[in-house]
Amino acid sequence: MPELIVYGIVLGSIIALGAIGLTLVYGILRFANFAHGDLMTAGAYIALFLVTVLFPWLDIPDTTFGSLSFGWRMVLAFPIVMACVAIAAILFDRILYRPLRMKRSGPVILAMSALGASFIIRMIVLILWGADSLFYRPGVLRPAIELPHEIKIRPDQILILVTVLFLVALLYLFLKRTKMGKAMRATADNMELARVSGIDTEKVIIWTWGIGGALAAAGGVLYGIDVQLHPGMGWHFLLPLFAATILGGIGNMYGALIGALVMGVAQQVSTAYLLPTYKPAVAFMVMIIILLVRPQGIFGGGRA
Amino acid sequence: MRVLEVRNLTSGYGETDILQEVSIQLHEKEIISIIGPNGAGKSTLLKTIFGILKPRQGFVRLQDEEITGLSPDRIVRKGMSYVPQVDNVFPSLTIQENLEMGAFVRTDDYRYRLREVYELFPILKERSTQKVGSLSGGQRQMVAMGRALMLDPKVLLLDEPSASLAPLLVEMIFEKIVDINKTGVAIVVVEQNARETLKISDRGYVLAMGQKVFEDTGKAILENEEVGKLYLGG
Numbered sequence: 001m002p003e004l005i006v007y008g009i010v011l012g013s014i015i016a017l018g019a020i021g022l023t024l025v026y027g028i029l030r031f032a033n034f035a036h037g038d039l040m041t042a043g044a045y046i047a048l049f050l051v052t053v054l055f056p057w058l059d060i061p062d063t064t065f066g067s068l069s070f071g072w073r074m075v076l077a078f079p080i081v082m083a084c085v086a087i088a089a090i091l092f093d094r095i096l097y098r099p100l101r102m103k104r105s106g107p108v109i110l111a112m113s114a115l116g117a118s119f120i121i122r123m124i125v126l127i128l129w130g131a132d133s134l135f136y137r138p139g140v141l142r143p144a145i146e147l148p149h150e151i152k153i154r155p156d157q158i159l160i161l162v163t164v165l166f167l168v169a170l171l172y173l174f175l176k177r178t179k180m181g182k183a184m185r186a187t188a189d190n191m192e193l194a195r196v197s198g199i200d201t202e203k204v205i206i207w208t209w210g211i212g213g214a215l216a217a218a219g220g221v222l223y224g225i226d227v228q229l230h231p232g233m234g235w236h237f238l239l240p241l242f243a244a245t246i247l248g249g250i251g252n253m254y255g256a257l258i259g260a261l262v263m264g265v266a267q268q269v270s271t272a273y274l275l276p277t278y279k280p281a282v283a284f285m286v287m288i289i290i291l292l293v294r295p296q297g298i299f300g301g302g303r304a
Numbered sequence: 305m306r307v308l309e310v311r312n313l314t315s316g317y318g319e320t321d322i323l324q325e326v327s328i329q330l331h332e333k334e335i336i337s338i339i340g341p342n343g344a345g346k347s348t349l350l351k352t353i354f355g356i357l358k359p360r361q362g363f364v365r366l367q368d369e370e371i372t373g374l375s376p377d378r379i380v381r382k383g384m385s386y387v388p389q390v391d392n393v394f395p396s397l398t399i400q401e402n403l404e405m406g407a408f409v410r411t412d413d414y415r416y417r418l419r420e421v422y423e424l425f426p427i428l429k430e431r432s433t434q435k436v437g438s439l440s441g442g443q444r445q446m447v448a449m450g451r452a453l454m455l456d457p458k459v460l461l462l463d464e465p466s467a468s469l470a471p472l473l474v475e476m477i478f479e480k481i482v483d484i485n486k487t488g489v490a491i492v493v494v495e496q497n498a499r500e501t502l503k504i505s506d507r508g509y510v511l512a513m514g515q516k517v518f519e520d521t522g523k524a525i526l527e528n529e530e531v532g533k534l535y536l537g538g
Contacts, residue, residue: 179408182397186405189394196354196388197451198380198409 002149004268010157010226012244012264013164017219018237019244019256020171021212027188027251028208031097031110035118036216037241041234043085043217044224045125050077051136067155069137070225081221082214089213090206092117098205118235125231134229160222167218168257171211175253180207188251239280240267243287249297259297262286305332306368307490308353308384308459313362315352316514321360322348324514328492330459331506335481335491337522339498340511340535346494347389349511350461353492354386355379367458381409385452389463389494392448395437399428402436402447406454414454421450424483442473446480453484460484462493466500478504498536502526510535 022036055073056062064071096113144152175181180203187194187204195201220234244263248255263283270282290297308330316322323345330336338346351357353364355376363372371379376386385406394402403421407414422429425446431439436447445465452460465481466474474497482504485491495501502508505522510531518531525531 179404182401182404183408186394186397186401189396190391193388193391193394194405196356196376196380196386197405198377198455199405200377 001269001272003151004272005265006147006151006153007157008265008268009261010160010264011268012261013161014219014223014226015237015240015244015264016257016260017164017167017215017222018234018241019248019260020168020253021215022241023245023248023251023253023256024184024188024208025212026245027253028184028191028205029097029101030107032107032114032242033212034111034114034238035092035121036212037234037236037238038118038121039085039089039213039216039234040220040223040237041125041231042088042121043081043220044229044233045129045220046084046217047074047077047081047221047224048129048134048136048229050080064137067143068159069154069156074136074221074225078218078221082217085217085220086210086213089209089216093205093209118238122231122235129229129231131231136224136229156225160226163218163222167215171215171253174211180204184208236280239287240264240283243283243290246287246295246297247290252297255297306330307332307366308492309365310349310353311362311365313349313352313359313364315348315357315359315361317348317357322514323352325362326511326514326516327362328509328516328519330490330492332490333485333488334506335485335493335504337498337501337505337508338492338494338511339496339501339508339525340517342496344511345514346511347463348514350386350463350492350494354384354461356386377409380455383455383458384461385455385457385459386461387448387452387463387465389467393436393444393451396435398433398435399439399447399450400432402451403428403454406451410455417454417456420487421453424453424480424487425450441469442476445469445473445477449480449484453489457489460489460491462491464494464496466495466497474500499526 018036018040022033025031025033051073055076060073060076062071062073096117097110100110100113144154146152175185183194183199184204184207187199187201191201223233240263244259245256247259247262248257263286266286267279267282270279306329310326310328312325312327314321314324326349328336338349340346348357352359355374358373363370365371366382366384369382371382394405397405403418407417427443428446428450436444439447462481465477469477478500481491481493493501493505502522502525508520508522508525509516510518510525512535518525520528
């Protein structure tokens with residue numbers, strides 16, 4: 001059981017990267033981005049392309065770090081992938097969602113367009129890489145470190161936790177300390193007032209998509225390192241992402257972080273009693289219970 | 305000297321004109337008030353001046369520069385600030401952050417201005433790190449005005465600053481408006497609370513059914529029995 005909780009925290013930290021982006025976008029645009037999980041997929045596969053195709057061609061060495069399952073190739077790929085998906089998320093907004101917003105389309109139209117975007121991403125991945133599960137580095141089983149209470153944890157997983165902590169801390173500092181970060185929080189509070197204060201809200205929206213996309217990409221790559229890559233991976237993340245976001249109070253970044261950890265632990269611990277295939281059902285159950293009992297989320301909503 | 309001139313302004317929502325050919329003027333260092341019954345078009349007038357609504361006809365000039373139809377974020381850079389009637393603060397941000405957002409378009413060192421705004425509202429300085437959502441109505445109104453003042457505006461537009469405040473606070477807010485005015489800011493106040501507003505106003509305009517029906521000095525309007533009966537509720 002303690003081991004499952006640790007694995008749950010690892011999974012939860014990956015969910016958090018997606019959920020934070022989802023909640024930021026919702027906070028500013030009141031828009032539920034159903035394509036957010038597939039941005040994670042896109043990130044994972046762009047990293048696969050860099051690590052297994054482009055970097056070998058560029059003669060970047062394939063050595064790994066100590067007992068980790070990856071090396072310089074992945075370290076180099078990580079920021080590039082984050083930037084690529086950030087740009088992709090911004091383009092989706094400019095090409096698809098923004099024109100709909102300008103036309104004052106209803107939430108259903110926007111949700112459907114996001115659903116469409118998610119299909120587009122997934123199908124592109126399917127066309128390019130096929131439907132099989134893939135690995136960044138196939139065939140090698142990594143040794144695990146033994147901790148007390150019979151907890152076995154792989155060095156990869158420790159690094160995943162460290163990376164997520166680092167990214168969340170970075171985002172926290174950005175939102176608290178920088179002018180654009182404060183403007184993002186202000187815009188989430190009250191877009192109309194942000195505009196009459198002279199804040200360029202379009203620029204804020206672009207930043208929000210960029211950050212959301214970059215974090216989702218990071219989450220996708222980390223999941224790929226921890227488990228495997230699959231064209232449907234992000235789509236399957238969508239349910240826990242939304243559950244985590246709602247649990248934490250939609251629009252609330254810190255809530256999304258806590259909600260994600262709760263979802264990760266709940267899903268992993270459930271495997272002690274249920275088949276792992278029921279993990280999405282567990283996420284769905286938690287979401288339904290929250291919606292029934294406390295729809296505003298544990299920490300209340302709307303505040304980044 | 306004229307700092308704001310509005311001539312023959314017509315605007316509204318959708319197909320209907322709410323405001324019909326309204327003209328007002330604001331001179332340097334003046335406080336003017338726009339009063340009138342509910343639905344007279346007072347707030348619509350402010351929103352149109354500030355570019356939130358696009359006028360169908362007429363023009364707005366700020367310090368002899370035509371600003372008709374410009375977007376609010378452009379107008380704010382030209383030296384005019386606006387405080388909406390409701391939702392006029394960022395509740396999850398601290399007082400200090402609210403004021404910083406007011407200075408968003410400034411690229412210079414605005415710390416001196418922050419000091420001046422805090423001098424105007426000392427209570428805000430004491431609580432500068434507190435979230436605005438936790439403040440009382442009167443303090444929120446001060447944050448809202450402080451935010452608008454961060455740009456050193458020449459003209460300040462206030463939409464019903466005393467709405468939903470307790471009577472004691474109403475008096476305090478009007479005193480603050482006079483204080484702000486003394487620092488050299490010309491002010492347009494839209495108010496339901498007509499008598500209190502007229503007392504601090506140099507001049508006033510009475511709006512009814514989207515049209516300007518009367519204008520005079522604040523004192524004269526207060527003494528005019530007919531206007532009082534018709535538009536100021538007896």
